[in-house]
Amino acid sequence: MSQFLSVATVDSLPPGQGRTVELKGRRFAVFNLDGQFYAMDDTCPHRGGPLGAGVLEDGRVFCPLHGWSFDLKTGACHGNPETPVKPYQVRVENGDVQILIECLNSELSINPAQTKL
Ligand code: FES
Numbered sequence: 001m002s003q004f005l006s007v008a009t010v011d012s013l014p015p016g017q018g019r020t021v022e023l024k025g026r027r028f029a030v031f032n033l034d035g036q037f038y039a040m041d042d043t044c045p046h047r048g049g050p051l052g053a054g055v056l057e058d059g060r061v062f063c064p065l066h067g068w069s070f071d072l073k074t075g076a077c078h079g080n081p082e083t084p085v086k087p088y089q090v091r092v093e094n095g096d097v098q099i100l101i102e103c104l105n106s107e108l109s110i111n112p113a114q115t116k117l
Contacts, residue, residue: 004091005099005101006098007028007098008030008096009095010097013037015033015034018031018054018061020051026101027042027050028099029051029054031061033059037097039088040087041085045068046063046068046083049066051063057069059072
Protein backbone atom coordinates (compact mmCIF):
# COMPACT_ATOMS: atom_id res chain seq x y z
CA MET A 1 0.00 0.00 0.00
CA SER A 2 1.20 3.50 -0.79
CA GLN A 3 0.81 6.71 1.15
CA PHE A 4 1.81 10.35 0.71
CA LEU A 5 4.10 11.48 3.52
CA SER A 6 5.51 14.93 4.23
CA VAL A 7 9.23 15.36 3.69
CA ALA A 8 9.64 19.15 3.79
CA THR A 9 7.73 22.39 3.79
CA VAL A 10 7.55 24.30 0.53
CA ASP A 11 9.19 27.31 2.21
CA SER A 12 12.15 25.27 3.47
CA LEU A 13 13.22 24.10 0.01
CA PRO A 14 13.90 27.09 -2.28
CA PRO A 15 14.15 26.75 -6.08
CA GLY A 16 17.43 25.26 -7.25
CA GLN A 17 18.02 23.29 -4.07
CA GLY A 18 17.74 19.72 -2.93
CA ARG A 19 18.08 17.81 0.28
CA THR A 20 18.28 14.34 1.68
CA VAL A 21 15.48 13.27 3.99
CA GLU A 22 15.22 10.10 6.02
CA LEU A 23 11.85 8.51 6.38
CA LYS A 24 10.99 5.06 7.72
CA GLY A 25 14.66 4.12 7.67
CA ARG A 26 15.06 5.03 4.00
CA ARG A 27 16.77 8.00 2.39
CA PHE A 28 15.07 10.10 -0.27
CA ALA A 29 16.37 13.04 -2.30
CA VAL A 30 13.90 15.90 -2.73
CA PHE A 31 14.43 18.81 -5.12
CA ASN A 32 12.87 22.10 -6.09
CA LEU A 33 13.53 22.95 -9.72
CA ASP A 34 11.98 26.30 -10.61
CA GLY A 35 9.09 25.72 -8.22
CA GLN A 36 8.42 22.15 -9.31
CA PHE A 37 9.23 19.46 -6.76
CA TYR A 38 10.80 16.07 -7.52
CA ALA A 39 11.89 13.10 -5.44
CA MET A 40 13.98 10.00 -5.98
CA ASP A 41 16.04 7.52 -4.01
CA ASP A 42 18.93 9.37 -2.42
CA THR A 43 21.61 6.74 -2.90
CA CYS A 44 23.63 7.02 -6.09
CA PRO A 45 23.97 3.60 -7.72
CA HIS A 46 27.61 4.27 -8.54
CA ARG A 47 29.15 4.35 -5.06
CA GLY A 48 26.40 5.54 -2.76
CA GLY A 49 26.74 9.31 -2.99
CA PRO A 50 23.93 11.42 -1.49
CA LEU A 51 21.97 12.72 -4.48
CA GLY A 52 20.07 15.17 -2.27
CA ALA A 53 23.34 17.10 -1.94
CA GLY A 54 23.86 17.17 -5.71
CA VAL A 55 23.82 20.10 -8.09
CA LEU A 56 20.75 20.74 -10.28
CA GLU A 57 21.31 21.55 -13.93
CA ASP A 58 19.38 20.95 -17.17
CA GLY A 59 16.62 19.01 -15.41
CA ARG A 60 19.11 16.65 -13.81
CA VAL A 61 20.86 16.21 -10.50
CA PHE A 62 24.61 15.65 -10.57
CA CYS A 63 25.95 13.39 -7.83
CA PRO A 64 28.30 15.33 -5.54
CA LEU A 65 30.89 12.54 -5.46
CA HIS A 66 31.75 11.72 -9.07
CA GLY A 67 29.25 13.60 -11.20
CA TRP A 68 26.92 10.93 -12.52
CA SER A 69 23.64 12.63 -13.43
CA PHE A 70 20.02 11.58 -13.12
CA ASP A 71 16.87 12.95 -14.74
CA LEU A 72 14.70 14.53 -12.05
CA LYS A 73 11.47 13.26 -13.61
CA THR A 74 12.40 9.71 -14.56
CA GLY A 75 15.49 8.86 -12.50
CA ALA A 76 17.28 7.80 -15.69
CA CYS A 77 21.05 7.94 -15.44
CA HIS A 78 22.62 9.98 -18.21
CA GLY A 79 25.39 7.91 -19.74
CA ASN A 80 24.59 4.79 -17.69
CA PRO A 81 21.05 3.76 -18.65
CA GLU A 82 21.34 0.45 -16.82
CA THR A 83 21.59 2.20 -13.45
CA PRO A 84 18.54 4.45 -12.90
CA VAL A 85 17.33 5.57 -9.51
CA LYS A 86 13.72 5.24 -8.50
CA PRO A 87 11.62 8.41 -8.85
CA TYR A 88 8.64 9.13 -6.59
CA GLN A 89 5.39 10.93 -7.21
CA VAL A 90 5.33 14.30 -5.43
CA ARG A 91 2.50 16.59 -4.41
CA VAL A 92 2.18 19.80 -2.44
CA GLU A 93 -0.50 19.71 0.23
CA ASN A 94 -1.15 22.55 2.70
CA GLY A 95 2.36 23.91 2.27
CA ASP A 96 4.03 20.53 2.66
CA VAL A 97 5.99 18.64 0.03
CA GLN A 98 4.80 15.05 0.13
CA ILE A 99 6.07 11.95 -1.64
CA LEU A 100 4.19 8.77 -2.39
CA ILE A 101 5.96 5.76 -0.92
CA GLU A 102 5.05 2.17 -0.34
CA CYS A 103 4.44 1.39 3.29
CA LEU A 104 4.24 -1.83 5.21
CA ASN A 105 0.83 -2.46 6.74
CA SER A 106 2.37 -1.93 10.17
CA GLU A 107 3.57 1.54 9.13
CA LEU A 108 0.21 2.85 7.91
CA SER A 109 -0.94 3.79 11.39
CA ILE A 110 1.81 6.42 11.71
CA ASN A 111 0.44 9.95 11.87
CA PRO A 112 1.85 11.75 8.79
CA ALA A 113 2.29 14.88 10.92
CA GLN A 114 4.95 12.99 12.88
CA THR A 115 7.03 12.57 9.77
CA LYS A 116 7.37 16.29 9.11
CA LEU A 117 11.00 17.39 9.00
S1 FES B 1 28.85 7.93 -6.01
FE1 FES B 1 27.60 9.07 -7.36
S2 FES B 1 28.79 9.32 -9.12
FE2 FES B 1 30.03 8.14 -7.81
